[in-house]
Amino acid sequence: MGDLPFRAPAASSYAEDVDRLFFVLVGLTVVFTTLVGGTLLFLAVRYRRGNRVDRSRPSSHNTLLELGWTLPPLFLALGVFFWSAHIFTKAYAVPDNAKEIFVIGKQWMWHLQHSNGIRENNELHIPVGEPVKLTMISQDVIHAFYVPEFRLQRQVEPGQYSSFYFTPTKVGRYHMYCNMYCGTQHALMGGWVYVMSKADYQKWVASGGSQPTATGGAKSETGALTLAQRGAALYEKYQCGSCHSDEAVQRRRGPSLVGLYGKMRQLADGRKVKADDGYLRNVLYYPSEYPLAGWSVGMPSYKGTMSEEEVLAVNAYVKSLTPGAVPAAPAGSTTEPPAANTRETEGGNQDPNAPAANTPNQQWRYMYGGEQ
Amino acid sequence: MSVSAFDSSGERLPDRGRAGGAGADDGVAVTPPGPELAEDGMPRAHYLNADHSIKSWLLTTDHKRIAILYLISLSVMFLLGGVAAAVVRLQLTTPHGVLTGENYNKMFSAHGIVMVFLFLVPSIPAAMGNFLVPLMIGARDLAFPRLNLASWYLYMIGSLMTLGALTFGGVETGWTFYTPYSSIYSNSNVTLAILGIFLAGFSSIATGINFIATIHKMRAPGLTWFKLPLFIWSTYATSVIIILGTPVVALTLLLVVLERTFGIGIFSPELGGDPVLFQHMFWFYSHPAVYIMILPSLGVINEIIAANTKKRIFGYTFVAFSSIAIAVFGFIVWGHHMFATTQSMYASMVFSVISFLVAIPSAVKVFNWTATIYKGSVEFSATMLYALGFIGLFVIGGLTGLFLASLATDIHLTATYFVVAHFHYIMVGGALTGYLGALHFWWPKMTGRLYPEFWAKISALILFVGFNLTFFPQFIAGYVGMPRRYAFYAPEYQIWQVLSSAGASVLAVGMLIPAFYFLWSLKYGKVAGSNPWGAVGLEWMTSSPPPTTNFEEVPVVTWEAYEYHPIHDDDKDMTVPSPTAPAVTAEERNAS
Numbered sequence: 001m002g003d004l005p006f007r008a009p010a011a012s013s014y015a016e017d018v019d020r021l022f023f024v025l026v027g028l029t030v031v032f033t034t035l036v037g038g039t040l041l042f043l044a045v046r047y048r049r050g051n052r053v054d055r056s057r058p059s060s061h062n063t064l065l066e067l068g069w070t071l072p073p074l075f076l077a078l079g080v081f082f083w084s085a086h087i088f089t090k091a092y093a094v095p096d097n098a099k100e101i102f103v104i105g106k107q108w109m110w111h112l113q114h115s116n117g118i119r120e121n122n123e124l125h126i127p128v129g130e131p132v133k134l135t136m137i138s139q140d141v142i143h144a145f146y147v148p149e150f151r152l153q154r155q156v157e158p159g160q161y162s163s164f165y166f167t168p169t170k171v172g173r174y175h176m177y178c179n180m181y182c183g184t185q186h187a188l189m190g191g192w193v194y195v196m197s198k199a200d201y202q203k204w205v206a207s208g209g210s211q212p213t214a215t216g217g218a219k220s221e222t223g224a225l226t227l228a229q230r231g232a233a234l235y236e237k238y239q240c241g242s243c244h245s246d247e248a249v250q251r252r253r254g255p256s257l258v259g260l261y262g263k264m265r266q267l268a269d270g271r272k273v274k275a276d277d278g279y280l281r282n283v284l285y286y287p288s289e290y291p292l293a294g295w296s297v298g299m300p301s302y303k304g305t306m307s308e309e310e311v312l313a314v315n316a317y318v319k320s321l322t323p324g325a326v327p328a329a330p331a332g333s334t335t336e337p338p339a340a341n342t343r344e345t346e347g348g349n350q351d352p353n354a355p356a357a358n359t360p361n362q363q364w365r366y367m368y369g370g371e372q
Numbered sequence: 373m374s375v376s377a378f379d380s381s382g383e384r385l386p387d388r389g390r391a392g393g394a395g396a397d398d399g400v401a402v403t404p405p406g407p408e409l410a411e412d413g414m415p416r417a418h419y420l421n422a423d424h425s426i427k428s429w430l431l432t433t434d435h436k437r438i439a440i441l442y443l444i445s446l447s448v449m450f451l452l453g454g455v456a457a458a459v460v461r462l463q464l465t466t467p468h469g470v471l472t473g474e475n476y477n478k479m480f481s482a483h484g485i486v487m488v489f490l491f492l493v494p495s496i497p498a499a500m501g502n503f504l505v506p507l508m509i510g511a512r513d514l515a516f517p518r519l520n521l522a523s524w525y526l527y528m529i530g531s532l533m534t535l536g537a538l539t540f541g542g543v544e545t546g547w548t549f550y551t552p553y554s555s556i557y558s559n560s561n562v563t564l565a566i567l568g569i570f571l572a573g574f575s576s577i578a579t580g581i582n583f584i585a586t587i588h589k590m591r592a593p594g595l596t597w598f599k600l601p602l603f604i605w606s607t608y609a610t611s612v613i614i615i616l617g618t619p620v621v622a623l624t625l626l627l628v629v630l631e632r633t634f635g636i637g638i639f640s641p642e643l644g645g646d647p648v649l650f651q652h653m654f655w656f657y658s659h660p661a662v663y664i665m666i667l668p669s670l671g672v673i674n675e676i677i678a679a680n681t682k683k684r685i686f687g688y689t690f691v692a693f694s695s696i697a698i699a700v701f702g703f704i705v706w707g708h709h710m711f712a713t714t715q716s717m718y719a720s721m722v723f724s725v726i727s728f729l730v731a732i733p734s735a736v737k738v739f740n741w742t743a744t745i746y747k748g749s750v751e752f753s754a755t756m757l758y759a760l761g762f763i764g765l766f767v768i769g770g771l772t773g774l775f776l777a778s779l780a781t782d783i784h785l786t787a788t789y790f791v792v793a794h795f796h797y798i799m800v801g802g803a804l805t806g807y808l809g810a811l812h813f814w815w816p817k818m819t820g821r822l823y824p825e826f827w828a829k830i831s832a833l834i835l836f837v838g839f840n841l842t843f844f845p846q847f848i849a850g851y852v853g854m855p856r857r858y859a860f861y862a863p864e865y866q867i868w869q870v871l872s873s874a875g876a877s878v879l880a881v882g883m884l885i886p887a888f889y890f891l892w893s894l895k896y897g898k899v900a901g902s903n904p905w906g907a908v909g910l911e912w913m914t915s916s917p918p919p920t921t922n923f924e925e926v927p928v929v930t931w932e933a934y935e936y937h938p939i940h941d942d943d944k945d946m947t948v949p950s951p952t953a954p955a956v957t958a959e960e961r962n963a964s
Contacts, residue, residue, distance in 0.1 A: 005864045008853045018780050022851070025781065029771040036738055036767050040760065043745040047681070048752065058747040060684040069739045070732060077728040080778060085721050088779035092717050107557070141553040142647055144712060144787065148853020151784035155713045157648060158552065159641025162714045175862065179787045179855040181546050183553060184474045187858035360473070368467055368862045 011170040011195060012150040017087045019151070025080065091152065094165045098133040099126070102227070102312045103164075105136065105143035105156040107182055108189035113312060117226040118209035122191025122366075125209065127201035128171050134164040135277060139308050146179035147193050153179050161277050168195040175367075188363045231317025234310050238302065254299070255292060261319040266293040280315040281308075407915045407924070413899035414820050418917040433517035434920055439503035440818070441524050446499055447887075449490040449531065456483035458880065461873040467863045476859035477544035478560070484547030485538065489569045490531050492803055493661060496668035497614070498527070498579055500810045501607050503818060505583055507911035507918060508601050510592025510927045515585035523578035530571030537561035537568060546857060548658070551639035551650040555631040563632055566625045573622040576664075580614035583607055592910065594929035598692070601909055601933055602685060605692040606671030609699040613660045613667075616703065621657030624650065648713050655706035663702040665799055666766075667695055669806020670737055673759050676813050677741055679907035680756040681748025684934040687740040694733035701730040711782045720779055727777035734770050738763060754828030755905075758809035761836040765801025769794060772847065787857075789868070790850025796843045805835070808886065815890065816904045820917045821897030827889045835882035841875025908935055 010016050046053060101124070102113040112120045126132050136145055138158040145164055146153035149172070154164040178189035196204060225233070235241065243254030263275050268291040273279055283290050284306060287299035306314070407415040419436045422428070429437060459479045463469040469476060502520065506513050514520050537543055543565045545554040554562050587608050591600070628650070630636045637643025639650045674685050685691055707715060707723030741763060750756065772794045775781045785791060816822050849868035854861055861869070903912040908931075914923050 004867060005852050006848060007851070014780075015784075018784050021778065022775070022781050022784075025775050025778065029768070029774075032771055033764075033767050036742065037764055040742050040745065040763060043742065043748075044750045044752070044756075044760065047745060047748050047750045049749045055747045055749065058683060059686070061687050061689070065743070066687055066690050066736070066740075070736055073735050074729075074732050077731060077774070078725070080774065081725050081728045084778035084780045085724065088711075088720070088783070089717065091780075091783065141557050142550060146787075146853075146855065148784070148788075153712050153783055153786070157641075157714060159647065160714060175853065177853075177855050181477075181548075181550070181553070181857040183557060184477065184544070186477070187473060187855075187860045364468060364860055368860060 008148045009170060009172060009174075010149070010151065011147075011172060011174055012152065012166040012168055014087070014091060014166055015149065015151040016169070017090065021080075021084055021087060028076070028080075091165060094133050094163065095131050098131040098165060100133050100135060101126075102316075103134045103136040103145060103156065104139055104308050104312070105145070105178065105182075105189075106139040107141065108178070108185040110145070110176060110178070110189070110191065111309065113227055113309065114209075115227045115316065116205060117230060118205065120209065122176065124176060124193045125201065125204055126168055126193070126195055127198050128168050128195050129198070131165065131167045135161050135312075136164060137161050137281075137308050137312075141182045142180050143178045143182050143189070144180035146177040147174050148177070149174035149193075153177075155180055161281070168193075171195050171197055185360060185363075188360055188367060190367055192367075227313050227316040228320045229317075231313035231315065231320075234306075234314050235317055238306065238314075240314070243299070254297075255295065257318050258321045259323050260321070265290075267291060268293045268295075277315065280318060281311050284311055284314070407919065413901075415915040415917070415919070417919060418820065418915065419920045420819075420917050422920050431521070433513070433521050435502050435506050435514045435517065435520060436818075436918065436920075436922075438520050438524050439499050442494065442499040442502060442527075443818075445524075445528060445531065446491055446495055449486055452535070453483055453486035453491055454880070454883070456480070456486065458876065461876040463859065464861075464869040465866075465873045467861050467866055469859055471859065473859040474544065475542075477546075477857070478538075478542035480857060481543050481546050482538045485534060485543065485565065485569070487799075488547050488661070489572055490534060492665045492799055493576060494527060494572070494579075495665070495803070495807050496672065496810060497576070497583070497607065497610055497664070498523075500672070500807070500814065501583060501610075501668065502579070504603065504814065504911060505586055505607060506590070507817075507914070507922055508604055508909060509587065509590060509595055510910045510923060510929065511586060511590035512921050512923070512926075514582045515590060516582050519578050520582055523575040523582070526571050526578065527575035530568045530573075530575060532568070533571065534565050534568030537564035548654065549625065549628060549650075550654075551628060551631070551647050552642070552645075555628045555638075556640045556642065563629050566629050570622050570625055573618045576614050577618050577622075580611035580618075583611040584615070587611075592927050592929050595910075598689065599929060599931070599933050600692075601671075602674035602688070602691055602695075603668075603671035606667045606674075606695045609695040610664050610667045613664050613699050613702060617657040617660040617664075620653060621661070624653040624657070627653075648710070648715070651710050651713060652706065655709045656703070659706045659709065660699075660702040662795070662798060663698055665803040666806075667698060669762065669803050669810075670695065670734075670766075672806045672810040672813070673741065673762055675907075675909070676755045676759040676809055677744055678934045678936065679813070679905045680751050680753055680759070681745055682906070682936040683744055683748040684932070684936060685740065686743035686746075687736075688933060690736055691740050694736045697733040698730060701726060701733070705730055705777075708777055708782070709786075711779055712786050724777055724779050724782075728774065731770060731774060731777070734766075738767060738770075752829075753905075754823075754825055754832055755809055755813045757829055757832040757836075758805055758812060761832060762802060762805040762809060764836075765797050765805060765839065769797030769801055772797065784853075785850055787855060788850035789846040789854045789856055789865075792856050793843045793846035793850060796846070801839055801843070805839075808835070811886075811890075813905070814911070815893070816900030817911055817916045817918070819894060819897070820900055820915075821893045822900045822904060823886075823889050823893040823897055827885060831882050831885040831889075834878060834885065838875050838878030838880075838882045842872050842879050843875070845869075845871040845875070908933075 010019050047055070100115060104111040104113075110122050112124050114120075134145065136154065136156040137160070138156045140158060142158065143156040144153050145156055150166045150168070152164065152166055154162050156162060172195055174193045174195065176191045176193045178186060182189060242248055244257050246256070248254060249256040260275050261280070264272050265275050265279070266272055273290070279290070283299070285301060285303040287301055291298065302311075407417065410416045419434055429441065432438060456479050459471070460476070460483055463471050463476050463479070471479065502514070505511075538561075541561045543560045543562055545558050545560065545562055549562070549566065587600075587604060627638045631638050631640060631643065631645065635643060637645040639645040639647050641647060674691065678685050705723055705727045707719055708727045711720045711724070772790070775785055776791060776794060812823065812828055845868040849865050849872075852865065852868075854865040854868070900916045902915050904916075905912070910923075910927055910929070911918075913927060
């Protein structure tokens, strides 16, 4: 019996809270089911037809009794609600020092980008004990990022970022699932989350994330550049500077992007919006929907030219543009994207970063072990 | 020992005696005028033998015949949905399955679409409701008999379109049709399936309108609202949900077709739409739809318990209003399906607290049933076993719903097997058990024949055991973290899936036994008589099967609902026969 899988490890701070609540709910369920079922059966047997028992003065209603069995469950339910809501808010309370990792879901794989430039497919390597915030978006249909050991999932939607915040508490290898039905290979969209000791994680980062971690699995891209540096290269590739460089800003070709992130923007139609991740993305894709007050010239749309992955990189660069700070510069060649990115192409469900050998069978073995 | 449904207060006899009863017991002291009997004891003229031509069935406006048409078509749907379920269970016995991912996806989609839209939603309302609403309120038919027939045709056309889509090419979006997968990305027959569901939805709407009009306008003289059987209250609440909710899902699905066919951007962000908007609109109907499935069953259980304990349902008004409360609250909890989306945290909190509140009226019903049994005279008949089984499964289904109403646990459990187990406890353990209970309870009324009680008890027990074996392991699989809708899965979940598939085969046996004995009883079953259970209620005061006009004379109601005379077993006077119909005792039934 000890081997029966009754429970997955609780590997995040959130998971421990959830489990406590879960088992209290299990207790309440058992108690109520036993109480109701036991009473029901006891009464049914005692008052079975032919059994000589006192059936005199049966009653058919009693308002006090109705209130008596309505109000206690009501208060109990409200108590559970408040406890549960309290835990739930923790999943939204992202601390400032959370390590931000960008996740792109697509049929049928996860692509993850670390700020330090390491990119992974269907694998996530993180150090234990450090808060992590995943900023996620889908390239096609709705997916959901789910790690049962963290007791946490969040839908990954096309068109807007969602976030997934947790602090891993246990070193180990955990399932990474897509938990929103997304088509033919939905059951094979996933891989593994590796929670590593701090020392192991440092080694992994130092090796550029290239340490083999699973047989037959996806390998991490060697990230020669940080995400912001990649963004800087793309910034040049797409010639964003022709309107947004200091010099262009002087000539009023476009607004300055320095210190833009997190500011409130006044739009021409009277709206005031915060320049957050979603805003930075939407302005690139749908600039005509965000006409900036005081500017008559519109920006061209980069929808169809810039992938969600590139948007994340460019925005990482834009976020690094703060007054006085030295902006990330693309190392090496300034016109060509770095070698690590040459396989990057646009569109399609076939992901260029996906490992070459990624047939359903191999993916099955990777996700679910060798018994086939 | 003959059991009386009524006490011997003779002054009420003239009112009750009108509808009359048939029967074999000539020792009845008061024999009300009844229908002329044929040699086999069945009434000579009834709605089934009124006309034997195919045309008389296909063009009938008799609510009872339309109910039979529904019953037959629903049984076919249930069989098809069940076959798809069997394939799904077969696939899941091993982690790598036997089907490709694509075929598995089509199979679970077919199972969900057929069971939800073509079986469960219309099951009790369209089949049992159609048969019972006029009989229970003393009416000759529904308010709009031709609309009633039209709604069956709508249902058939819609069903055939959807079945065609599922059979020729298949649909692989799941029954939830989430966008933008369904609107832009899926290459399967989504459009045809949706148009079929759209038509079937309008069949439900027509039926709902018909019921509401009938219950408002056609109650027998003296039958005031609080004298109505609780089945009528729950059917009324169900109808309100149907006419408020179904148009929303019908139009939402039509918008998916518009986006899919004409590229009009509504849900796909690539076309300027919002994919989460679909989830809001879909669940605005589909959460209340769960109550469309369960409320009629809750009504059925009241009737069964009252008849099997020979007692008035405890707290009648609380039970009646709990149905209405469920219908109202059911419309403002849809967001609890979306805690894991980008829905705002505060919106989620509001939906969560209301979801906790909606559990209370359901609990009220269960407590009142328990109190009804206190000092009752409980007969452990097959229908009572179905009712007791229903309560057990409904309690577990309801309580596990709280895990999903609760925010913190939901974002772990949602879309895992925990959810699958939970809604099967409600929709199969609840709605389907209620449907089978109803079928057993009113089968003698519908066909004039009794089913074999022994086999019915056996099947009720097999169903209960098979059901729990099928779905309880799924709670554990879900808690451990197995996602739903997975064609392939990690080996550590296999034990739970194997147990579940084993349970499903037990469940299948429990479903096949009734199929056999119901068919057998049509020819060989013992003649039931008007009132085989000694139940009160207008439907038991007419012959079985009833005449085409339901009642020879419109009854006048002067008594309360469930006015059973409590039975004292030490009271020798209890053998006074019913004034309306001689009762068949349990022993006599068992002898059949």
